[in-house]
Amino acid sequence: MRWTRFSHQDTIHYGIVQGDAVAVVDGTPFGANSRTGQVLPLASVKLLPPVIPGNFYAVGYNYAAHVGEANEFMPSTQKLPTRPEVGYRSNNALVGDGDNVVIPASSDGVIQFEGELVAVIGKTAKHVREEDALDYVLGFTIGNDISERVWQAADRTLWRSKNADTFKPMGPWIETDVKLDDLVTTVRLNGAQVSQFKTNSMIFGVARFIAEITKYMTMHPGDVLWMGAEAPTLDMRAGDHVEVEISGIGVLRNPIVRE
Numbered sequence: 001m002r003w004t005r006f007s008h009q010d011t012i013h014y015g016i017v018q019g020d021a022v023a024v025v026d027g028t029p030f031g032a033n034s035r036t037g038q039v040l041p042l043a044s045v046k047l048l049p050p051v052i053p054g055n056f057y058a059v060g061y062n063y064a065a066h067v068g069e070a071n072e073f074m075p076s077t078q079k080l081p082t083r084p085e086v087g088y089r090s091n092n093a094l095v096g097d098g099d100n101v102v103i104p105a106s107s108d109g110v111i112q113f114e115g116e117l118v119a120v121i122g123k124t125a126k127h128v129r130e131e132d133a134l135d136y137v138l139g140f141t142i143g144n145d146i147s148e149r150v151w152q153a154a155d156r157t158l159w160r161s162k163n164a165d166t167f168k169p170m171g172p173w174i175e176t177d178v179k180l181d182d183l184v185t186t187v188r189l190n191g192a193q194v195s196q197f198k199t200n201s202m203i204f205g206v207a208r209f210i211a212e213i214t215k216y217m218t219m220h221p222g223d224v225l226w227m228g229a230e231a232p233t234l235d236m237r238a239g240d241h242v243e244v245e246i247s248g249i250g251v252l253r254n255p256i257v258r259e
Contacts, residue, residue: 002016002250004016018039020042021039021042022040023035047171047173050141053222053223055219057086057089057209057223058228059228062203089145093167094168096170097252097253102164103257109237111237112146112147114228115187116142116143116227117143119206120222121220122138124220129211141171142245145162146166171252183248189236238257238258
């Protein structure tokens with residue numbers, strides 16, 4: 001099942017994607033819901049980020065080649081992680097499929113893509129065992145963790161390099177029927193394939209991270225966990241278009257513009 005969050009005639013709804021149409025739903029995928037009977041052409045609605053999370057978790061350096069790549073722009077040497085570690089992102093950076101990624105005027109104008117699998121939590125999770133962790137996932141969507149590398153290297157935190165407005169495209173929907181080992185991530189820049197990798201070839205997987213997080217913090221329905229990106233993560237400039245596709249989920253497309 002594909003859950004979408006969209007606007008139509010100035011109203012925000014959840015719906016279920018059925019081919020080229022969307023069945024409108026009363027309620028949300030995280031609680032009571034029912035179909036209204038209204039079905040809209042998918043092309044007639046504006047897709048939004050499929051969820052606005054209460055907590056926005058993000059994993060860094062979760063693919064081996066990306067760790068090596070990071071050493072080219074970070075002031076200190078990065079090593080392969082020996083345990084799951086989690087960061088955070090800001091909801092102000094979220095935009096949906098088709099929305100502009102805006103390079104801030106104060107940037108020198110070079111940003112990079114990071115195509116990522118995103119797990120969407122479906123029910124409250126605390127002290128979850130790794131072998132049970134995927135039972136707490138509603139489904140998966142796609143994220144593009146846009147990064148301004150000069151700022152990332154210069155700042156002691158990731159506050160602007162990762163969280164500037166529009167730097168976190170997410171979508172196009174939440175797919176609930178996913179086999180992680182079957183997924184392949186492909187990134188295209190201006191129509192040309194520039195990256196492809198097995199999505200689940202992570203240093204630590206989704207279940208391991210959920211188990212680790214819930215030792216300390218309660219995860220709630222609607223929370224998201226971005227799972228990191230593999231190399232290469234290439235430069236983008238105003239006028240470029242980027243697509244992140246994860247097989248079995250969909251394609252997230254965004255143009256790049258300057259402020």
